[in-house]
Amino acid sequence: MKTSFIIILVASVGYLVLTILSLSDLGYNITNSEPTVQNFENIQNIHLIEKENNNIIYEVMAREAFILQSNKSIMNLRDFTVIFYLATGREVTFIGRTGKIDSESKLFNIQDEAVIIDDLDRIMITSNLTASSITKFVVSDDPVLMLGPNFVIRGKGIKFDKENFKFTIQSDVTATVRK
């Protein structure tokens, strides 16, 4: 009886700690606002489509999304894919584990590791990526690895110009190209 009580107590404390850590991960300032579970809305298997003049601009698919009640313009995402459909008819896919979409500032951010795949099957792996609908640029200052069908490029920092469909690796470029 006593052992069962201790197990239940330890499990409860553990669950509480994990919940607090999870909230902290999402960017909530626990010490200042002391949010509770009721402060945000959790949506599973979300699929969002953003349209402009009846054309799809981007779509978001996420395993989980969190929307803070006090600021509904920011959506925190977990295990997600964002596909940008460009005016030229081309498309670029972004994959991330944690990220944010701010519908007011038009900023989309992937924290931690980010994977970019373009329609020529080129894959770029970087982290801390920010995309702006206003500037039309997607940027990261972190190291980047680009895998093309016949080449591998490494460097530091990446900038994607959505209008011109051009990726720029900003510095320290080393590459291996197969003949």
Place this chain on the structure above:
Amino acid sequence: MLLLQLGNKRLIQINLLMISLILIPTFGLGATSDDKLKIKADHAEIDGSGRVTFIGNVKFSTKSMSMVSSKVMVYFNKDKTIKEIIAIGDVKLKSATQEAYGDEAYYRLVDEKMLIKGNARLIGEKANIQGESIVYDFKNKKVNVINSENSSPANGKDVARPTIIINLDDDNSGK
């Protein structure tokens, strides 16, 4: 306009994609063989046509040669193999026995020929050759030095400036 749809079909595809990314081999970055080109540069641009441009202090090397230039563009065929390599600005090529210089260099892989244009110079063990253009034929091991028909010497008189063909196999370059 923001539409909301629920469903997990695409998420399964995403997870499969992430697994396949982990399994992608990086085709032996550490190894250097003659069918691989190693490139270093300040930065690189990869455009929508598939062209890759290396810009700033570009150092380019294979097992048998090296090249430096301000800018190197790599073009690919539809089957993703390299079609052409173009170097622009202060091109310097170096192999074990020769050095070549020029303003621009064009290397076509289909016939293994390299054209060096603009103040082209070839410095070999036995000869120094200068011309408007130099064509390296790697397949047939020949060097073709071309001078423009319109080019004239300083005194204004036309002088025949024939094309010089050097067979690298004969070891007679410049003789």
